[in-house]
Amino acid sequence: MLNVLFGIKNYVPYDCYETIFDIDYQKLYQSGKRVILIDIDNTIIPYDFDLPKEEHLKLISEIKKIGFQVIFLSNNHQERVKKIAQAFDVEAIYSACKPLKKGFRQALKLATFSSKKEVVTIGDQIMTDVLGSNRSGLEAILVKPIKRKNEKWYTKLNRKIENRIVRRMNKNYPEIVEKIRELRGEAVENKM
Numbered sequence: 001m002l003n004v005l006f007g008i009k010n011y012v013p014y015d016c017y018e019t020i021f022d023i024d025y026q027k028l029y030q031s032g033k034r035v036i037l038i039d040i041d042n043t044i045i046p047y048d049f050d051l052p053k054e055e056h057l058k059l060i061s062e063i064k065k066i067g068f069q070v071i072f073l074s075n076n077h078q079e080r081v082k083k084i085a086q087a088f089d090v091e092a093i094y095s096a097c098k099p100l101k102k103g104f105r106q107a108l109k110l111a112t113f114s115s116k117k118e119v120v121t122i123g124d125q126i127m128t129d130v131l132g133s134n135r136s137g138l139e140a141i142l143v144k145p146i147k148r149k150n151e152k153w154y155t156k157l158n159r160k161i162e163n164r165i166v167r168r169m170n171k172n173y174p175e176i177v178e179k180i181r182e183l184r185g186e187a188v189e190n191k192m
């Protein structure tokens with residue numbers, strides 16, 4: 001169960017940040033990105049929030065004002081995803097089955113873009129958000145999960161696999177591993 005199923009490069013995020021509020025969206029736009037596929041749970045709001053707070057609404061609205069098309073891409077069920085997407089006035093794919101390509105394909109159908117280089121994804125899980133993005137040919141930004149406490153058993157299992165994968169990434173991608181570990185507040189082994 002704890003085996004790495006795909007080549008390690010499939011698990012490597014293109015960048016990582018502490019929260020969605022720390023990302024420089026202007027810079028992303030200047031670099032040519034036009035569409036953001038974003039995870040909901042533990043990326044925008046924690047699992048125990050039914051609705052976003054003012055600060056979340058404001059951020060997504062600001063991102064849209066820059067010129068981005070924002071699409072939510074969530075493995076959670078229709079009722080929760082629809083309710084949250086409506087609050088943000090954003091299109092959404094629910095039951096996305098990340099890391100399968102299915103949900104990403106559905107989201108891209110809603111998107112207006114001329115090259116996959118214009119699309120970036122944001123999520124808090126390497127095993128679903130980052131892996132699915134890379135397999136779909138999309139660059140993924142990893143953020144630190146907002147609140148780990150309410151995670152479901154399968155997400156907890158994914159976190160264990162994630163730790164193993166991050167250790168394995170260290171050989172070929174030490175810079176991104178250092179960044180991930182710094183965000184998590186872990187000691188950086190190769191700096192000893």
Ligand SMILES: [Mg+2]
Nearest residue numbers: 039041042124
């Ligand atoms: Mg998530």
